[in-house]
Amino acid sequence: MPFTLEMARSALAKFDAVVEKQKTYLTDLDSAIGDADHGINMSRGMKRVIEKTSPKEYADFVSLFKDVAMTIMSVVGGSSGPLYGTLFMKIGQKLGTKTEVSVEELADALEDGMKGIMTLGKSQAGDKTMIDSIRPAIEAIRANLGAGDAAALNAAVSAAEQGMADTIPMLARKGRSSYLGERSIGHQDPGATSTCYLITSLRDAAAGS
Numbered sequence: 001m002p003f004t005l006e007m008a009r010s011a012l013a014k015f016d017a018v019v020e021k022q023k024t025y026l027t028d029l030d031s032a033i034g035d036a037d038h039g040i041n042m043s044r045g046m047k048r049v050i051e052k053t054s055p056k057e058y059a060d061f062v063s064l065f066k067d068v069a070m071t072i073m074s075v076v077g078g079s080s081g082p083l084y085g086t087l088f089m090k091i092g093q094k095l096g097t098k099t100e101v102s103v104e105e106l107a108d109a110l111e112d113g114m115k116g117i118m119t120l121g122k123s124q125a126g127d128k129t130m131i132d133s134i135r136p137a138i139e140a141i142r143a144n145l146g147a148g149d150a151a152a153l154n155a156a157v158s159a160a161e162q163g164m165a166d167t168i169p170m171l172a173r174k175g176r177s178s179y180l181g182e183r184s185i186g187h188q189d190p191g192a193t194s195t196c197y198l199i200t201s202l203r204d205a206a207a208g209s
């Protein structure tokens, strides 16, 4: 089962919908350990992404994701704008001028995106960030490819959900939440939560659901 350009567009629409649905929840998570704007940021960014990309034709992944990245970077300030912008830019660059790729190639692109976040954010696994749900998802895809694409993507969603929950006991080392020190412990990271939604959106789009 290839992952197609149409699936990528569908995943973006699904991500926009879930971010909108969970906007208050994401902002509530950010109010506990940040500045209460993550839901607002992601909703504003993805709404603009859909407005910008929906009417356009795209010849390949790189042109689609470049538009997505540039839109998010221009509309969303703070940390998550540049970080999500970099994630989508690197995904597009890795998928390149193709219009369909294997799920293994999708995992490689997600890894490039993750590395882009880590370089820009100077962040690592365990810092209580977006990395903590995307990294386990990539590993789960690779570990489960033998069982088929659908199983690999389902495993990615389970791993991202686990990774998101695993941020609760973590001490924040990056972003505003790190200013809280020990008081950041006991709260789920908002960015790891939205990134888990992105992985779920990719799986749902690939499954055609």
Ligand SMILES: Nc1ncnc2c1ncn2[C@@H]1O[C@H](COP(=O)(O)OP(=O)(O)OP(=O)(O)O)[C@@H](O)[C@H]1O
Pocket (backbone or CB within 6 Å): 030, 034, 035, 037, 038, 039, 041, 042, 077, 078, 079, 080, 081, 083, 117, 120, 121, 122, 123, 128, 129, 130, 131, 174, 175, 176, 177, 189, 190, 191, 192
């Ligand atoms: N250096 C970083 N590396 C990776 N992810 C980060 C980093 N800094 C923040 N994040 C992610 O961004 C999320 C916060 O996004 P938000 O939209 O609230 O932007 P923000 O308010 O500007 O962030 P912050 O106040 O943390 O700098 C965090 O939950 C975390 O997952």
Ligand SMILES: [Mg+2]
Pocket (backbone or CB within 6 Å): 030, 034, 035, 036, 037, 038, 078
């Ligand atoms: Mg915030």
